[in-house]
Amino acid sequence: MANIVGYIDCVYLPVLDQEETIKWYQEKLGFDWNGHCFELGYGPDIMLVNVNNKEDVKLTYNTDHWEGEDFEMYILTYKSPNIEETYETLKERGVKVSDIKMYDGNRKCFRFYDLNGHRFDVWSGWL
Incomplete structure (x- = not known):
């Protein structure tokens, strides 16, 4: 069956203050x-x-089917051509980040949070 809707054109992020965001x-x-x-x-x-309402600012959900029990799953993942540089730059700019982890020996990922509390993933692409 052919794809009848095309591709994802835009994503709507719920925010508390558009200008600050x-x-x-x-x-x-x-x-x-x-x-x-x-x-x-x-x-x-x-x-x-x-x-x-502040409680409407949410882009995560809990799942037992990703990284263990009750894992806070994110909806959006960014792909970085240089994950170490991206990581260090975000840290230098005061962004809350997790450690970089290697998964299955073939990709690196870390997570970060924006000012609205959204959790995002950054991955290296396949190594």
């Missing part, structure tokens, strides 16, 4: 805001949506 993503991740969204140059654009 724009500034954080510009300063910490180097993203460019075009007045409507962050265009990354490839993959989906990232749109920001102010939520009415």
Whole structure:
């Protein structure tokens, strides 16, 4: 059967304060805001949506089917061409990051949090 919907064009991130979030993503991740969204140059654009309630700012869920029991699973993963450099840059910019881990001897990953508490994954691609 043929794909009838195409590809993922944009992702909507729930945020508490759009202006603060724009500034954080510009300063910490180097993203460019075009007045409507962050265009990354490839993959989906990232749109920001102010939520009415703090509890609506959530992009994770718990699962027993990834890295053990009750693992906090993330919805978005970034791929870095140089994961060590990305990791060190985020640390230098004051971003909360986990340690870099090797998985199955063929990929490296770490997690980070944005100012809204969203947990994201960064991976190296296949090694």
